[in-house]
Amino acid sequence: MSLAKLAIHQFRNINSAELNFNRKINLIVGANGSGKTSLLEAIHFLGLGRSFRTHLTNRVIAHDHKEFILYSEFNNEGMSVPVGLQKSKTGDTLLKINGSHAKKLAALTQYLPLQLITPESYALLSGSPKNRRAFLDWGVFYHEPLFYNNWARIKRLLKQRNAALKQCKTYNELQVWDNELCLLSDEISRQRQAYFDLLIPLINQTIADFLPDFSITSQFFCGWDKNNKSLQDYLTANFNRDKQLGYTTAGPQKADIRFKINGLPVNDVLSRGQLKLLVYALRLAQGLFLNSFNNKQCVFLIDDFSSELDQNRQQILAKHISNSDAQVFISVIEKNDIETLFGQERTVFHVEHGKITVE
Ligand SMILES: Nc1ncnc2c1ncn2[C@@H]1O[C@H](COP(=O)(O)OP(=O)(O)OP(=O)(O)O)[C@@H](O)[C@H]1O
Ligand SMILES: [Mg+2]
Structure with a gap:
């Protein structure tokens, strides 16, 4: 199980992004306030139907917009499953899984087993x-x-x-x-x-x-x-x-x-x-x-990987993460700190004022 593609519209400071993810390691690099956690938050929304920072949907909808929209493609045992989620300030939710409307957000959890690790963990x-x-x-x-x-x-x-x-x-x-x-x-x-x-x-x-x-x-x-x-x-x-x-x-x-x-x-x-x-x-x-x-394979969201861990511990951790079969999304402020810790099977995304580019 993994997240192959994600299109984000009007989610926090990310106005628009279309991303193809690596099946293994995805590094998300950017300065403070650039939108790294917001990207992880969007993925979390697709996995669990909610944010990990707020229970108020209005907070995650970009200022001056009425709704956010996420389109994605999950990879589930070799099958591609399209999933779309839209939430509006009026409280309406639209969830489509594999072309059909789903009534409950709980339906999402079967597709993307998420594990989240943040500095507050x-x-x-x-x-x-x-x-x-x-x-x-x-x-x-x-x-x-x-x-x-x-x-x-x-x-x-x-x-x-x-x-x-x-x-x-x-x-x-x-x-x-x-x-x-x-x-x-x-x-x-x-x-x-x-x-x-x-x-x-x-x-x-x-x-x-x-x-x-x-x-x-x-x-x-x-x-x-x-x-x-x-x-x-x-x-x-x-x-x-x-x-x-x-x-x-x-x-x-x-x-x-x-x-x-x-x-x-x-x-x-x-x-x-x-x-x-x-x-x-x-x-x-x-x-x-x-x-x-x-x-099943787990998807790890790791926000601020280097916080509170010395080089040696980061190395041990990176080894475990690389050896697991999981897809991983890791945010860091400085790429130099960790790029060498992960093997070749990785994609680096740069985030700047809500704009995301692939390296
Ligand atoms: N609803 C919203 N609409 C637009 N922008 C928002 C909204 N909510 C938060 N922001 C802004 O989005 C920006 C990105 O925040 P985010 O937490 O993703 O940054 P970050 O890259 O994780 O930073 P840090 O390294 O400090 O953790 C911030 O400048 C924040 O003020
Ligand atoms: Mg952050």
């Missing part, structure tokens, strides 16, 4: 569990065909349950939601755990190269202490507390993965650069997993 480890759930679920989504529907169903059930919590008087009134919720929660947790168990050896393999001086352990937490009680027991026991808080305090919506060094959370031990290397290790491991277990 250390937040995966230092930020809230929500980030780590999103990381984990990205992989489970591609690994377990039923995961997406189960998870969507759980989210709806929790919404209804939380609304009912505020109004009900006794726990019995919640039982209708909880029967299904508990069944699905066990299933989701099983799928997450199974995926994570398979991912750990790949993570350890990449960590050994990136952070050889540390012994890092990882553990999946399903959202309630499974050793002691079933989720049903928790929901019954926590009824008064949940009612007071107005939301459900145990369940798969609280799942997390915990990375530790000598029993301490990694973000209390590692430096910023080291945290970023660990994030790279985690995301590269997911790319390897997708390739070896799911027979």
Whole structure:
């Protein structure tokens, strides 16, 4: 899976661009404010139907324009799939995949499995569990065909349950939601755990190269202490507390993965650069997993490659990226810094005031 072509219209400061991408390495070079992140953002929009910088579509539509338009050609197992996406300030979305209108942006995720790494990516480890759930679920989504529907169903059930919590008087009134919720929660947790168990050896393999001086352990937490009680027991026991808080305090919506060094959370031990290397290790491991277990290729978007990494670490990283089967888009300010790190199979794009030229 890869992105072969992309035409951009009125997206941030990119007024118009037509690009043919390299199947392997694409280097995006330009000064501050030239439009490098905007190009990655446009690709992200095609992969996931949203930006990674804002949830307000109007912010990404070029000033003084009513809509942005992206036309692209995905390469999916040797087949070319045209995809067009238009979003306008009035809130209308037009998505066409292979000539047919698609109703949901979620339809895009099947075509372009994206992994994003930005200077803020250390937040995966230092930020809230929500980030780590999103990381984990990205992989489970591609690994377990039923995961997406189960998870969507759980989210709806929790919404209804939380609304009912505020109004009900006794726990019995919640039982209708909880029967299904508990069944699905066990299933989701099983799928997450199974995926994570398979991912750990790949993570350890990449960590050994990136952070050889540390012994890092990882553990999946399903959202309630499974050793002691079933989720049903928790929901019954926590009824008064949940009612007071107005939301459900145990369940798969609280799942997390915990990375530790000598029993301490990694973000209390590692430096910023080291945290970023660990994030790279985690995301590269997911790319390897997708390739070896799911027979799909991952697309990496790496914004500001050189930030916080010394030459030696950049070299190790570039080697891993080049050896993977993934298509990669890498933004840098200075080309000299990294051009030699990547092999011959690459294309260099120069960005200047929103204009993109190929070298
Ligand atoms: N909706 C918009 N319409 C037009 N221009 C915009 C819009 N939103 C942001 N910009 C401008 O687009 C330019 C490119 O921003 P971008 O973040 O892509 O730069 P960059 O090349 O990644 O820079 P840096 O190296 O500093 O990260 C900026 O000058 C920004 O002010
Ligand atoms: Mg940028």
